[in-house]
Amino acid sequence: QVQLVQSGAEVKKPGDSVKVSCKASGYTFTTYPMHWVRQAPGQRLEWMGWISAGSGDTICSQKFQDRLTITADTSANTAYMILSSLRSEDTAVYYCARIESTGLHFDYWGLGTLVTVSS
Amino acid sequence: QSALTQPRSVSRSPGQSVTISCTGTSSDVGGYNYVSWYQQHPGKAPKLVIYDVTERPSGVPDRFSGSKSGNTASLTISGLQADDEADYYCCSYAGSYTLVFGGGTKLTVL
Numbered sequence: 001q002v003q004l005v006q007s008g009a010e011v012k013k014p015g016d017s018v019k020v021s022c023k024a025s026g027y028t029f030t031t032y033p034m035h036w037v038r039q040a041p042g043q044r045l046e047w048m049g050w051i052s053a054g055s056g057d058t059i060c061s062q063k064f065q066d067r068l069t070i071t072a073d074t075s076a077n078t079a080y081m082i083l084s085s086l087r088s089e090d091t092a093v094y095y096c097a098r099i100e101s102t103g104l105h106f107d108y109w110g111l112g113t114l115v116t117v118s119s
Numbered sequence: 120q121s122a123l124t125q126p127r128s129v130s131r132s133p134g135q136s137v138t139i140s141c142t143g144t145s146s147d148v149g150g151y152n153y154v155s156w157y158q159q160h161p162g163k164a165p166k167l168v169i170y171d172v173t174e175r176p177s178g179v180p181d182r183f184s185g186s187k188s189g190n191t192a193s194l195t196i197s198g199l200q201a202d203d204e205a206d207y208y209c210c211s212y213a214g215s216y217t218l219v220f221g222g223g224t225k226l227t228v229l
Contacts, residue, residue, distance in 0.1 A: 037220075044223045
């Protein structure tokens with residue numbers, strides 16, 4: 001069965017960077033794009049970007065373009081989201097989510113990783 | 120990209136129906152048949168309930184249906200049950216390999 005297992009909660013200071021991992025199992029990792037979505041406390045879902053695990057190509061939302069890096073390690077079946085220059089507004093739960101192969105919808109989600117940014 | 124527009128909250132009684140709207144532009148909702156809907160219970164990850172505007176994943180009850188007219192997509196839930204109480208988010212392809220979510224709608228089943 002498909003599983004996306006994310007790394008644990010993080011506490012960071014303003015200006016730091018955070019790296020969240022998402023280990024995939026139960027399917028061929030390189031066949032499906034992996035996306036990152038975040039949700040600030042009490043707020044809406046916000047799309048951040050994605051990576052083609054097979055090619056390594058990435059697309060990021062313009063909002064995060066200069067601070068967001070998405071990578072994938074195909075040998076470890078793991079995708080990574082790195083957000084730099086953190087500020088308090090980046091406090092959120094960060095989800096990885098797989099895009100279904102024939103469409104543009106998320107069929108599997110990780111459980112989320114809480115990133116808290118506080119001085 | 121601006122978030123798609125959804126009503127902040129709706130409430131209905133058990134057994135009733137509800138329709139939640141999701142309004143975008145011709146660059147997202149109106150331009151593609153790639154609108155999906157997600158149900159999110161508190162503290163949980165979102166769950167897909169509708170994709171490609173009208174399609175329902177296996178395991179999702181046929182009480183859930185989707186439609187689209189112009190720049191507005193809609194999710195209809197009929198025969199409301201207590202467990203349908205959740206936040207609902209629409210999501211649309213927005214061109215150039217990007218996606219955009221709606222602001223979310225809190226559904227209360229009282």
